[in-house]
Amino acid sequence: MSATLIGQPLARIDGRLKVTGRATFAAEFARPGLAYGALIQTAIANGRVANIDISAAKSAPGVIAILTRENAPRFKPYPDSLSKAGVPGESRVPLQDDEIHYAGQHLGVVVAESFEQATYAVSLVRMTYQTQPPVVTLDDERLQKNATFPEKFAGREELQVKRGDVDAGLATAAHKIDVVYSTPIENHNPIETYSTTGEWEAPDRVLIHECTRGIKQLQRVVANAFGLPQDNVRIICPFIGGAFGSKGFQWSHTLLAAAAAKLVQRPVKLxxxxxxxxxxxGQRARTEQRFSMGAGKDGKLVALRHATTTHSSPTHEYTESCGNMSRMLYSCPNVEVSHRLVRLNLTTPCPMRAPGETPGVFALECALDEMAHEVGIDPVEFRLRNYAEI
Known part of the structure; x- marks a missing residue:
């Protein structure tokens, strides 16, 4: 007996709740005695915080407390498995020093009786900085000596791959191209923005309402940061209003909401x-991808070099693995794939919908079109001639 799901109606369990507005998302949990947080962020991209003046903000209407590096808890570092090179998400806990690595970095939280009061009080915070020139573009000459060539993506896929002799293949190719494609930073921006409500049920027990795809991972992060048993950390997330990659990892607002709640001894929503x-x-990183490609008179590829330059933040290594499909999608005896990583004063990138493959295949297919034009055959026919047998 055989069965198929094609054409069969399936009940979507959450459908009725969502279309009637009865699905409760992270920002919609209203706890008794709830207070509201607003982030204090840096206005520069590189340097140090010399002083944070919160005097005016403290006396603003409705303000309960202000969390900064001066009164923040000494968080324990993220677990090694989540902070090692190449693993997505932030690798350093917030408010532990005065260093600034990118614009918008979180420097504290104002807690008030309403979101509007907290937001207004943030505007009264005054910062004094020791600034350094930021590095924000891939072609900045200061980057050249510090560029690295990571070996693996998230500890799995090889990022530096060679097969055959690309230089020899290019030297004998009847047709060649040498082209560069670039893709911009892309931001996830799901309909539901991030929201965390932290509530301490006991001095050693915390409840967090969070929009996350990684409940168990976040439980480990919070437990580790506050030195709690994992069973004493509850993460609740019944619904997610879109994620696209960004809601699977640890970001500083989660710890800041929990720390603010502990400071004021009330639930705090951030x-x-x-x-x-x-x-x-997080974000999808900017990329610059250079293709050197050669084909014979018969329209078959003889050499393919795909060299990617992309970026991460100064504090963490994450590589947009653009060359993964170039290793295997088309038949070619001589292939070289490389990934060069530079550190920019931008927030740490993370996976976004087909990480690496989206910008990488875009560039690869553009190069195939240009190669077909150079050879003088139809682009579809060119792909058929270079079809890779599995």
Missing amino acids: TLTRPQMFDSA
């Missing part, structure tokens, strides 16, 4: 604004 989604919770 919800990111739409502008803060651009600098607080």
Whole structure:
């Protein structure tokens, strides 16, 4: 007996709740005695905080407390498995020093009786900085001596791959191209912005309402940071309003909400604004991809070199693995794939919908089109001639 799901109606369990507005998302949990947090962020991209003047903000209407590096808890570092090179997400806990690595970095939280009061009080905080020139573009000459060539993506896929002799293949190719493609930074920006509500049920027990795809991972992060048994950390997330990659990892607002709640001994809700989604919770990194490609008179590839330059933040290594499909999608005896990583004063990138493959295949297919034009055959026919047998 055989069965198929094609064409069969399936009940979507959460459908009725969502279309009737009865699905409760992270920002919609209203706990008794709830207070509201708003982020204090840096206005520079590189340097140090010399002084934070919170005197005016403290006396603003409705303000309960202000969390900064001066009164923040001494968080324990993220677990090694989550902070090692190449693993997505932030690798350093917040508010442990005065160093600034990118614009928008979180420097504290104002807690008030309402979101509007907290937001207004943030505008009264005054910063004094010791500034350094930021590095924000891939072609900055200061980057050249510090560029690295990571070996693996997230500890799995090889990032530096050679097969055959690309230089020899190019030397004998009847047709060649040498082209560069670039892709910009892309931000996830799901409909639901990040929101965390931290509530201490006991001195050693915390409840967190969070929009996350990684409940168990976040439980480990919070437990480790506050020195708690994992069973004493509850993460609740019944629904997610879009993620696209960014909600699977640890970001500083989660620990800040929990720390603020501990400071004021009340539940605290910290919800990111739409502008803060651009600098607080990952992004797809900018890429520059160079293809050197050669083909014979018969239209078959003889050499393919795909060299990617991309970026991470000064504090963590994450590589957009653009060359993964170039290793295997088309038949070619001589292939070289490389990834060069530079550190920019931008927030740490993270996976976003087909990480690496989206910008990488875009560039690869553009190069195939240009190679087909150089050879003088139809682009579809060119792909068929270079079809890779499995």
